[in-house]
Amino acid sequence: MTEIRVLSDEAQFRAHLAVFRRAMHWPPPNDEQWQIAQLSYEPGRVLAAFDGDEMIGTTLSFGSSLVVPGGAVVPHSAISRVGVRADYTRRGVLTSLMRAQLEQLPDPVATLRASEGRIYGRFGYGLAGRWRTVEIDAKRAVVAGEMTGRVRMIDADTADKLLPELHAAVGLTRPGQIGRWVGWWARNRDRKTDAENSVAVVHSGPDGDDGFMVYKVSEVKDFKHKMSIEDMVWANDDAWRDLWIYASRLDLVDKIERDLALDEPVSLLFDDPRVVYTEDVNDEIWLRLVDVERMLQARTYGVADPVVIEVQDRLLPANDGRYRVSSQGVERVNAQADITITVDLLGAVYFGDTTFSQLAATKRIVGARFGEADALFAVPQKPFCGTFF
Ligand SMILES: CC(C)(COP(=O)(O)OP(=O)(O)OC[C@H]1O[C@@H](n2cnc3c(N)ncnc32)[C@H](O)[C@@H]1OP(=O)(O)O)[C@@H](O)C(=O)NCCC(=O)NCCS
Structure with missing residues (x-):
């Protein structure tokens, strides 16, 4: 039975780093590595999965900020140190960790860098930005x-x-x-x-x-x-x-x-x-809209007729609902939806690197008026982070 705990003391933090490093096929941290790494352990942001007393999985977040289209800067959680001990993989440990983390993240948005492309979509992260x-x-x-x-x-x-x-x-x-x-x-x-x-x-x-x-x-x-x-x-x-x-x-x-x-x-x-x-x-930026309403309201939009977008979020149902997006801003509505989209794909279009029309072509979203949605979400600059974590 997997139990998720929030860690609070230095010995646990060091064990956390050792479990993560082992999942990446690296040895435990030596004293010198730990001296540096401990500065990035923020109490309240460090989660681990346990089987009894044994730590079997890890994740944490760093408190940060993020620039959104239009230039606003919002509080942001940078997710990292995600790992599950090799003898416990594919039994739902990461799923439990991700769910617990999303429920207690203090920020309206999270991003991460993915070791593999198939891991994070199911947890609501979308591929939002690439680099060359x-x-x-x-x-x-x-x-x-x-x-x-x-x-x-x-x-x-x-x-x-x-x-x-x-x-x-x-x-x-x-x-x-x-x-x-x-x-x-x-x-x-x-x-x-x-x-x-x-x-x-x-x-x-x-x-x-x-x-x-x-x-x-x-x-x-x-x-x-x-x-x-x-x-x-x-x-x-x-x-x-x-x-x-x-x-x-x-x-x-x-x-x-x-x-x-x-x-x-x-x-x-x-x-x-x-x-x-x-x-x-x-791929560089995997984006998770934790508070969809706040994040849709944080960015600016292009000029086009309004579109009603229905968002589906399996892990954070408070985000489920319809949002009317216009050049003036965003509000929750009860109107009929033009487009239905899961929260990971909303993350993918949020920065404008992917468009609604592209997703519609692949049949990953359904609805109509994709051209208007593209124009509303269009951006003059491609997203780029440039900070690896
Ligand atoms: C990636 C990792 C954390 C997954 O942990 P896990 O406990 O095995 O994940 P879960 O059992 O909760 O898997 C949830 C789902 O994701 C799928 N999944 C998990 N990891 C996957 C991977 N690497 N590739 C493809 N699918 C994966 C599982 O098959 C499962 O699918 P299902 O719900 O349809 O059955 C673990 O394999 C690991 O530590 N890998 C090495 C370190 C690493 O890459 N860390 C990520 C750094 S960004």
């Missing part, structure tokens, strides 16, 4: 013109202090971006040890610091190097362009790699757009 991995032929990547601002290299201690401040100040503009918690920065710092050779640069424009890039350069062959851009944040187009100019002009670098938004116009920077090659497109 590009490789740039740096030797042929020529940007016309010069920087408008200045890019300066900073040392690790300065980066520890400055980057979180800069991220909080300029990093929450694009739908999908999330606020980063103390434990995220600690773990990020830990990953970028000296051995990994990570470098941080900050951009400043007329109003001061307005962007940064973290990258590492590794030698592929004698004097031939690959640059991996690990983090990049900017407040305006000038900062974005200058950071790319800096990257494209680094000496001894042949290739640049980065995961970016589907619509980041990086190939338009260079006189030959073919220097940017898309290696891969992957």
Whole structure:
């Protein structure tokens, strides 16, 4: 019989991390790893499944914030450390954990990164945002013109202090971006040890610091190097362009790699757009609307005739109902529905990366007036988070 408990003390948190790591086929944390990881255990947000006294499954959430279409920032739970002990899988342990977690999440929305694409749809998470991995032929990547601002290299201690401040100040503009918690920065710092050779640069424009890039350069062959851009944040187009100019002009670098938004116009920077090659497109944001009414009201809408959407939510029935979506906003109604959709697929269309018409073509939603719904949910920018957790 599986029992779900909310954990509260450090010994339990460390056991929680060990169970999760074992599910991922990693060894338990050593003391050094635990020093870093413990900063991301927030009491009240850590759940475990037990069989008697044995911990057999884990999940937790980090308290964060999320940008939605239109620019509003809402409280957000970042779900992570999901694992079930290998000798207990496929007996409903994750199902019990997910149900208990959803019922007690303090925020109206949750997101996660999925290890496999078939796990989370049944719990109401929809694939809401993707990224693409590009490789740039740096030797042929020529940007016309010069920087408008200045890019300066900073040392690790300065980066520890400055980057979180800069991220909080300029990093929450694009739908999908999330606020980063103390434990995220600690773990990020830990990953970028000296051995990994990570470098941080900050951009400043007329109003001061307005962007940064973290990258590492590794030698592929004698004097031939690959640059991996690990983090990049900017407040305006000038900062974005200058950071790319800096990257494209680094000496001894042949290739640049980065995961970016589907619509980041990086190939338009260079006189030959073919220097940017898309290696891969992957899912990034799995979105769970925990409070559907609040989340539908949080975003803005395009111009089209109103549409009534009936939402079905097996795990959180308080969300079941009909919502009238118009250019002016959203309200619950008793009117007849135009479209019926499950909450995971509503998550998939929420950021505009997937459309109602696309889902209708696959017969995963039923109804009519999909074109109006597409126009209402249309967005000028693709969602992208850029913060891995
Ligand atoms: C993924 C994982 C947490 C699932 O736990 P679980 O306790 O076996 O899940 P449940 O028994 O509650 O499964 C619920 C349903 O999801 C399905 N399911 C679960 N994991 C699945 C997977 N990896 N692929 C396909 N289907 C899966 C089950 O078949 C079941 O379907 P059903 O309700 O139709 O019978 C577990 O397999 C695990 O720890 N995997 C390794 C670590 C990992 O990938 N963690 C996720 C990190 S994002």
